[in-house]
Amino acid sequence: MITDQFPFLYHPQWGAIADGYRQVKREKRSVGFNLFSVTSNGRHHENFHSDILASLLDPGREHQEGFLYLHLFITYLREQYQILVSCEDFCHTRVTREEGRLDVLIKDEVSRKAIIIENKINGAQDMEDQLERYHRFAEKNGNYTVVAIIYLSADGLKYAPKSNARIDHLVYNIGCFVNTATDLLNGWLVPCVQASAHADSRSFLQQYINLLKHLSNKHMETAQKAQLYDFLSESNNLQQALLVMELMSQMTAYRAECFIKAINGKYHPFRQLYRYKENYYCFENYCPEDNHFKLDVWFNEDGSAGLDFWNTTLHSPEGRPPLTQELQRIGWETLFDPGHGNGDNGYRKLFKISDAYPNMKALDAAVLDFVEKFIHALG
Structure with a gap:
């Protein structure tokens, strides 16, 4: 009897793991088709994501929502990462791209405070002393006080390189989509959709949300992998699973x-x-x-x-x-x-x-x- 040879196959944990993985596969299919994900060119490049983020954060851009998205972003940083920043400090704001080689620089002309976003969504390699140079550019060249350096990756698993003690406390590693309240998608983009008054802006945001899910979905499997790892580590479950795999191959x-x-x-x-x-x-x-x-x-x-x-x-x-x-x-x-x-x-x-x-x-x-x-x- 197979129940005698492979009792672990009847363990309820298999059902939980399979159901979770099945849900992940459904999520992959549901977010895979949108204007961004079917485009083979731009979305693979760092500039693509930086352009989108800057356009959303800039109060003067075409989304016609004024300071809404910027202030929701600041609220997100304050509430989810306890960053000492307030919306009042960013009411006379300019958002620039590639100024001093910075991916996105949010700077306020009155409070003289700034937020740096370093975009690593596509996993680009870090340059030597990159964050230190960006911080130095904003503070010395622009006379801004940097209140946060956001190191943004697709899944939160790429971490900012260690820099000097003077700026380490300013660096925050944030994942675009980790399926938690603290990721950029759930913490900022979803509230932006909910608060938007313009249908075109809502549609744009939703399409970008779908793209981030699409790019990050390989890491949605992490929970199922962790469950399977723990389960296979029990007793001789791994050995039995290898035998089943051998039989499956036949x-x-x-x-x-x-x-x-x-x-x-x-x-x-x-x-x-x-x-x-x-x-x-x-x-x-x-x-x-x-x-x-x-x-x-x-x-x-x-x-x-x-x-x-x-x-x-x-x-x-x-x-x-x-x-x-x-x-x-x-x-x-x-x-x-x-x-x-x-x-x-x-x-x-x-x-x-x-x-x-x-x-x-x-x-x-x-x-x-x-x-x-x-x-x-x-x-």
Whole structure:
């Protein structure tokens, strides 16, 4: 009994880990499509994110929300990171890009206070004494008192390099999306969406939120990895899991073998059957009117399976009409999937775990049933 060999498989922790990981995968799919994430160029560059952050923080920019986003940012820093900064100190503010090589500089012309944002969302390498030089530029060249240096990474796992004791207390490592109240997305961008009066600004913010989730989603799996790590560290769970993985690697071959055993040599009018790969069988040499028709059947690691009915005589679209004629003869043309299989000279049928096939056993039974009936219909 498998319950005796691998009792850890029935531990409720597996369900919790699987449910959490399934949710992560759903999140990935839900945030993956937006104007920013489908653009292959700009979002990969540091300047892209710095431009967006500066445009949101600058009271005079096109978002038409005035000081709203800037003051929400300051409130976020004060409440979540206990930074000694107030909105009153940033009421006559300019936000600049690349001034003195600083990614984003928020500076107030009356209070003479400033906030530096160092953007490392895309994981760029740190330059030697970078933060010290930026701090020195703001204080000496601009005569501003720097109240915070925000070191911004995608997930909060990239930390600012240690600098001198004079500025270390000003440096705050902040992740864009860590799925906590203290990350930039939940602590600042979401409140900006909720407070925005303009639909265009809300839409822009939501699209950017989706992009940050999309860029950071690989780290959304951290909780599930931690749970699995702890669970596999108990007793001999790791050894048992490795055995299961070894067996799993053999599962596609096993499914293919079960399929062929069930066929039991009954594959006429095909004249040859052979194993192409461990998970893959081929029925060959059905030759009506000088065509050579072939049926390939394979089984995949994700539990799915598929088959191609194709013409080996013509490896081009010209090979398809004889197949169509044959399927029409037996009334099976509509039972294959729409589109072409095996390039352009075949028909394909795919089976995926779904409501129709709720598990691997049901799916494999459907594959066998389809192939047996198809071979019988060919006659």
